[in-house]
Amino acid sequence: MPVKGHVVVNETYCKGCELCVGACPQHVLGLDLDHITAKGYHPATLIADGCTGCGICGVMCPEAAITIYREKSGVVRITS
Amino acid sequence: MPVKGHVVVNETYCKGCELCVGACPQHVLGLDLDHITAKGYHPATLIADGCTGCGICGVMCPEAAITIYREKSGVVRITS
Amino acid sequence: MARELMKGNEAIAEAAVRAGVAAYFGYPITPQTELLEYMSHRMPELGRAFVQAESELAAINMVYGAACTGQRVMSSSSSPGVSLMMEGVSYIAGTELPVVLVDVMRGGPGLGNIAPAQGDYNQIVHGGGHGDYHSIVLAPSNVQEAVDYTVLAFDLAEKYRSVTVVLLDGMLGQMMEPCELPPMKPMKKEFEDWAVNAAGGRERRFLTSINLNPAMQEVTNFRMLDRWQQVEANEIRYKSYFMEDAKFAVVAYGSSGRISLSAVRAARAEGIPVGLIRPITVSPFPTEAIREAGKKLEGMLVVEMSAGQMLEDVLAATQYSVPTEFFARIGGVVPYPDEVLDAIRDLAKGPLTMEGHPRDRWLKRMAERI
């Protein structure tokens, strides 16, 4: 059974650039089109299960808007 | 019998730097210590026979002060 | 001729093209960049020279070199970039070359901001470069004038072998207004006898700003001063509004000039007998005109988008004989006509004084206000 994780996108920073979306190997990220941030952007969000907490989205996010967690079971790997 | 030549040093330009003196393969150039130019320098001059008109002094003179001749017998060689 | 709606920056560029500018050298900087961008395609399209220089420092020296050939050349920039040109401008002045410069002023000092301001007045008018020299400085206040005075700048620069600056600010550079463009001038074919252009068949020529012998330098400087006296005699320009019966006058140039016009109209509507004198050549300054006008006035108001730089020239013009007040917004803040109107009302209301300095009174008022 694969490692499980999840991410939290901070709306004050996210600009909906989709760099994380394109980078996620699990394709579980997408923009929340029903929602607009104060700055007028559609923020990124988890749109499906299967996040492994691999941290790759965090590597690509220009706004450092993503916080990434992984279930204790999984080993904590630092993304650098 | 070696080629014969001679040089004429123009005093308005010569500053007695001796670069020609040091360069002359025949060692026939020297400064005229009995004579001072308007600018207060001892000018270079032929101090012995044996100038071949090789033109080397002219190659080193920073002031383009030297005119070089060679007897017709000798071939005219351009120093460059 | 057809009127076109153009941005000030682009109108100046096209006017220069039609005035026969052979080479443009510049560097991007807001709020002037459209001028460079326009030239970047317009000049090559006409087979003329355009170089986006590595810096304003390089640009002014490219201009210096090109000007030595006798061709019409120009550069443009905005405040910080203009500061980088000061050495070059001094050299060009010292070499007595015709060059046209455009300064689209922004808020300063330092990096400041990109909003409209007039804080470069002293730098441009009183010599920001080292040594004694004067530049002719034309200050348009609308796009049509920007076009007309750009063309004039080339003519004056050549006539007096002088650096000629078209001085405006971000407001005029960025706004669009209808304007008529002049016809396309043919390119210069005849060149002055000082032009260094390897024409051949003549004595060699050289151009330099060196005079290691001070006596020679002094002669050069006196020649330049003599020429400057001719400029002062022939080229002073300004525009008066409602001055015939005016008891009060506003003095303002460029953007603050047109803003003041709105205020003066409003004041007239209120019955205040106020007029406007708008210097067009801020260098040479319309000293005589202002002095003469001053004789019939009860009070003057100088309006700037800088902290009383032109004010000193106005006071000198009236020789401190007319009660004067000052109003300005600075650092990139553009005054609204209403603010100027208030200042006119205060002036008309009085009391008028000759004591102290108008700048100090203004600072006091602003301190209470802000």
Next chain:
Amino acid sequence: MARELMKGNEAIAEAAVRAGVAAYFGYPITPQTELLEYMSHRMPELGRAFVQAESELAAINMVYGAACTGQRVMSSSSSPGVSLMMEGVSYIAGTELPVVLVDVMRGGPGLGNIAPAQGDYNQIVHGGGHGDYHSIVLAPSNVQEAVDYTVLAFDLAEKYRSVTVVLLDGMLGQMMEPCELPPMKPMKKEFEDWAVNAAGGRERRFLTSINLNPAMQEVTNFRMLDRWQQVEANEIRYKSYFMEDAKFAVVAYGSSGRISLSAVRAARAEGIPVGLIRPITVSPFPTEAIREAGKKLEGMLVVEMSAGQMLEDVLAATQYSVPTEFFARIGGVVPYPDEVLDAIRDLAKGPLTMEGHPRDRWLKRMAERI
């Protein structure tokens, strides 16, 4: 304390060292080079920072950076090099940093020559950089003053967070005179709360000259203007000679000031009741003092080694109420006392007039003469 015979340039360098300068950045240029050469061995010897920069442009920005840390820093140059510093000076002023600059003026404009001149007056006093700012400018006229005012410059720069310029010319820079040097000040240990020095254990700090919001920039500019009013109130300095009973006065600063002193003495010996007012702070200018003095005078003579730059400030000071004449040698020519004496005689002989501009009359006289 022992008197030493020193060149002006070296005396200024050693004075700065003793005033606790932590870093010097400069570039060679005649007639200032001895100052840089002196610092090149003196500063490292004391474990302080010295960099011969790649240019004056780099030097002023190294100064800018070092000044941000709150340390005492300086640069020095001469006219063309100073022009290259104009952008940096405007940034430093806009960032409200204390910096000491030395300008050893030479003949200009352009490359001109290396002889003594005072042609940078407007550039240094009225703002050669873009935007609204003021610099404190001290003008010594002998080596002792050069020492004293260099030390003072550092104190004033810090007190008012201002660019402070020591303005002299090649004559004073190159000549030797006896002088007393101050004791060695301990290096600065306490730093202002604006100093960017990564001290740790506090909120982060930053220094910048940007205010993209014009309203913020205006607030900054008003703060600077307010500080400048304090400078005007507290720091004006000048020296008067023979003014008690004077009917005439010469106004001159720096080298032309001391040359004028010789002429004034000679004139007194001839019985001409003339005095000398020598501004020491040319910015802020001793306006009040000159106005007051003017009230008792029949006429004034302004003497410069530039074409009437300070003249305008003197006329403004007297508000054109005193008949004034002007005399200058320019472009690197140093006037002899005899020439100034002649000008004083002419002034005393009269006729005195308020018509026209003193500069125009001077140009006319010189034209006849040269």
Next chain:
Amino acid sequence: MATMQTENDALVYARPESLTDVSTHYCPGCTHGIAHRLIAEVIDEMGIREKMIGVASVGCSVFAYNYFNFDFVQAPHGRAPAMATGVKRVLPDKMVITYQGDGDMASIGMAEIVHAATRGENITVFFINNTNYGMTGGQMAPTTLPGQKTTSSIHGRDVETQGYPIRAAELLSQLDGSSYVVRRALNDPKNVRLAKKAIRTALEVQARGLGFSMIEFLSICPTNWGMTPEASLKWLEEKMIPYYPLGDYKVHPAVAEIKI
């Protein structure tokens, strides 16, 4: 990088402390943001936040001092290396960095960067190559590729009249004073990780007093390139990397010994 434990989850990644909690003014997807983030992460990891003094340049990153959570100054266009020299010479024990764009460093600031490098100034330069003048609206930069369209080369850069691009890393590596000069790209997770390693190395170089270090980051400018961020990354990979090869151009022997 800060790692902290929550109830039953392990924190894998969180915003670094060396960034302020201010939202940037950068356009969506602009990789200036990635460069900022990486620098902040490394500074956190090295624990030198309070020793840092940054020098912001003039360009889109002019407000860097608003985003980095340590001391900063702001330099005139192109003069950051000179300003950094001034700072470093009076505070040799602090860590001094400049953050410059390609117009800033490779055009107007060429003299200052070359001389800072040849002097071996012990500073670290972060150089963002996005092939144009972003802040002023996308004019040609010294790094603009041949044929690339910009607002001042609307028909595409013509090398005959507008010159050839400058390869800054190659150029600066020529100077004896430079100790660590490399080029990295911010176009995919792998390259971003390599970029971060380079930042760590560069700052270690400075910390050990080994002299001048510079990292050139190939970066995107979606706004002025007129592409989506995604498309921009692709353009960077396909057009920029071939012209600006990634790699280490100068690694002083002493630097080679640094193990991270």
Next chain:
Amino acid sequence: MATMQTENDALVYARPESLTDVSTHYCPGCTHGIAHRLIAEVIDEMGIREKMIGVASVGCSVFAYNYFNFDFVQAPHGRAPAMATGVKRVLPDKMVITYQGDGDMASIGMAEIVHAATRGENITVFFINNTNYGMTGGQMAPTTLPGQKTTSSIHGRDVETQGYPIRAAELLSQLDGSSYVVRRALNDPKNVRLAKKAIRTALEVQARGLGFSMIEFLSICPTNWGMTPEASLKWLEEKMIPYYPLGDYKVHPAVAEIKI
């Protein structure tokens, strides 16, 4: 070179026409004079005197316009390449040269020379490297050798604090815009002849519109070095040449085809 016949003697060498008949202000033995002479000779030989426009820089050669018998302008310190660009862009058919010292070109003028080279400006730069600022009395230049004493490095240049010398030819050869970049020395007849050949090649490059050419001349400054001219030539050979190797650093293929 002008060659003319007299009665029974053949003229081997005479002062070139492209030099004015003015005595220079250079110190005795200063090789600025040799560089002047060689340039003048080549221009005579190519018969382009009346097509020449020279740009003098600020340094001991500031008065070059008094010595060269053709049109000249004089540039601010370090800006000769920019000024030459201005001249060349409006007069592309004329031959434009700059004559610059090492302080002028390699220090204050670094940005202008790098960008003239990268733009491939079709001009020729003559660069006199004499390891110091001659005109101002012998301060340290970017080219001053490590340990060399100057008036601003009286204990000898300390590379730790005063930086490393710049090798201009190597640096400029890095730029795609440069077509011909070489280093020569003026210390003996052989090298002087090679220097002259290089001048010919450089001017041919410009004449054929092949782009930017630059020749670095290792030159002496007896006055500020405090040596006799003879001793100075020796110092140049023993100290300078090892640090500044002679040779061709950039020869564009098109240039290689030029046969002289």
Next chain:
Amino acid sequence: MQNEILIAGFGGQGVLFAGQLLAYAAMDEGKQVTWIPSYGPEMRGGTANCTVIISDEEIGSPLVSHPQAVIAMNRPSLDKYEPMIKPGGVLIINTSMVDRKAVRKDIKVVEVDANAMSEKLGDKRMSNMVLLGALLGQLKVLPNEAIEKALRAHLPERHHKLLPKNYEALHEGARLQVIEI
């Protein structure tokens, strides 16, 4: 007689073009006109606005503290500019992007669901035309024909097929009524 119109919204909503269209039309009608935008980096992401002044005599300031009319294309613009409108002036609100009503009672207010309307017309990029039409419906500064002429002259060729729809958009907007208070 002088009219001042301020148009404000997000960058990309066609704020500047709508203003220029007014300016071109005014010029072609032989009037004095000025158009001035907000400029510089603050445009990036943020809001854009432009002021157009149309007059019969030489125009002084191109900026005014109290414009006759305002088109507010988003909430920040409404908040910022509603208070500045001259008493008796006109306020056009793009309700598609604004979630509040006008508060001023001394001005004429027109609410326009511009996005919906323009999408109904088949192209949502035309919201700015609908809003412009609404303005001209209230502020009789220029005849609709003038705007149409300007559109023909200045809409990029490749979009000319959209001209009819744009005219419609203008008319639709012009037909809207001032809301009763």
Next chain:
Amino acid sequence: MQNEILIAGFGGQGVLFAGQLLAYAAMDEGKQVTWIPSYGPEMRGGTANCTVIISDEEIGSPLVSHPQAVIAMNRPSLDKYEPMIKPGGVLIINTSMVDRKAVRKDIKVVEVDANAMSEKLGDKRMSNMVLLGALLGQLKVLPNEAIEKALRAHLPERHHKLLPKNYEALHEGARLQVIEI
């Protein structure tokens, strides 16, 4: 009481040092003094000169059009400065380098074959001392002791063995008489 002395010759003849020596001596005597050289590239190869002013009160200009005394070490200097000397002033001519007589009749002239004299003293680098001595012999501005003290203080250590010879040079010079006209 103010004395102005101008010393001129080729660079390398010790012009500037002779002037500085005077200045140091004057300072140590508690007098006001200024020393100002010609400077810059024109020194290269060409001629050098310096002006020394010694006074009891604050000195104004360090340059004067008509100095009290001139030491002319070469012909160009004589030609240039002889006409400027104050009537009644002093002119010292280095006849070793000058091939003409003085023309002024209203000044005191001393002819000094300085090179010969100094060579006789064993070191021809001391000509400037001989000439300085000749000046002080005529212009009683400072006691010889003052100059000697200054020499001790300011001659580089490595040359101190030459001090006695330098004193002699000064004295030899001082003993010379004004030539009769």
